[in-house]
Amino acid sequence: MVSTNPSVLIVCLGNICRSPLGEAVLQHVAKQRGLEIFVDSAGTAGYHVGEEADTRTIDVCKKHGVPINGLARQVSREDFNRFTHILAADESNLANLQRIRPENSKAEVRLFGSYDDNRPIADPYYGGISGFERCYEQCLRYSNKFLDEIVGTTSTATTSNL
Template identity: 65%
Template sequence: MAKSNAENSVSVLVVCLGNICRSPMGEAVLREVAKSRGHDIEVDSCGTGAYHCGEDPDERTVATCRKAGLCLHPFRPLEREDFDKFTHILAADTNNLRNLQSIAPKNSSAEVRLWGSYLDDKPIPDPYYGSSGGFERVYEQCVRLSNAFLDDVFGKPKPTSGL
């Protein structure tokens, strides 16, 4: 089945501060949820701070994602080109949203929003200083936010008949 031109042009950047917890998990979850719903979109993640440059995601992020069969990539910083490369830039929390809005080039084409604005306006809490249970809760929130984002962009999936 051919994808529409609009779908082919959807690209998403998930952003948090360090790109080792929320954003790499969000990237992996959004990619998988989109795939399971039949959408072929580009998804990446990055951090606004260079605290973990070159590092792999937090081991608790890796463990949580591994349980779901999801793959992750090492840290990458936000780049100026991202504001034109991606159609949507999704901030994990309001601090990162404000940072993104303050550094976005005036003529950038990306829509920059709090990811939670697609569902309940809640930020994704940073699980870094907590237990592994916080990472599980972030994973569940990313699943809900991924579905809400895709519902907004592509419409809600049609119910399937229960044959």
Template identity: 40%
Template sequence: MRILTLCLGNICRSPLAEATVRRALEEQGIQAEVDSAGTGNWHAGALPDPRSRQVARAHGLELTHRARKITPEDFYTFDLILAMDEGNLAELRRLAPEGALDRLALIRDFDPQGPGTVPDPYYGDLEDFEAVYQLLERASRGLARQLALEAAPPSARWAAADGGPA
């Protein structure tokens, strides 16, 4: 499984999403490659925003990713590309080859509290970055639970659907 998280500049939301998705998958025992990118190249090569790094550290994560712009190859390399908001998703749909459209989703489609978007905290303060982290953590855990359930043998999926132990 290969998952790409995507936002606008790849310095705030998508690096946090990359780290939260990676950790949630590891906790479920799912082996996956997780990366992040942006729709623009304004910050190419830069470390994530210091506020993203600070919030990540407070939650036991280290962000060392360097910003990059999504490439045409990414649509063939990744099994799932998770956008942070509708604008990112629209840009992905515009760039994606026809066969890759079913690999695109909003990360909050996996949020157990309901779908939505992840607001861009760039012009906000540390509290805005913390709020984004909380949304991403919840959506990442939802994604990991769904992938673990899909990978489980049918008897485990049926038990989970019936409310029994999975």
């Protein structure tokens, strides 16, 4: 069953750093606000399909009390009709999403940062833990701005299973 409430797919390249962190943070912030929205994540590439998030992503989530789970997967054409919003971590992934997007798909495809400072989320994979902390801070800010714009700060929404 497809929900009329927001459903969000956060997308990066491999789905082990930025997008699972964005998924976990958005879901956590929504829950703190009393909102139940469906949030998932995926990668535009299939490099890590079936793997857990990077240990540094998990560590940052634990540090901030944000539950995280799930396994990496690749974006599918069905996602463009399954989700109301598909949010890319950076311009390269946004371009890949726009390239594979089927005609007449319902999802709004945007840069996640377009809800705040219009900046990409830098890939922390080749850096240290500080890059994952910066990624967390961006995801937290973008999640709050997204919910402010899409759901509002006072409404309560529920989502059916997709």
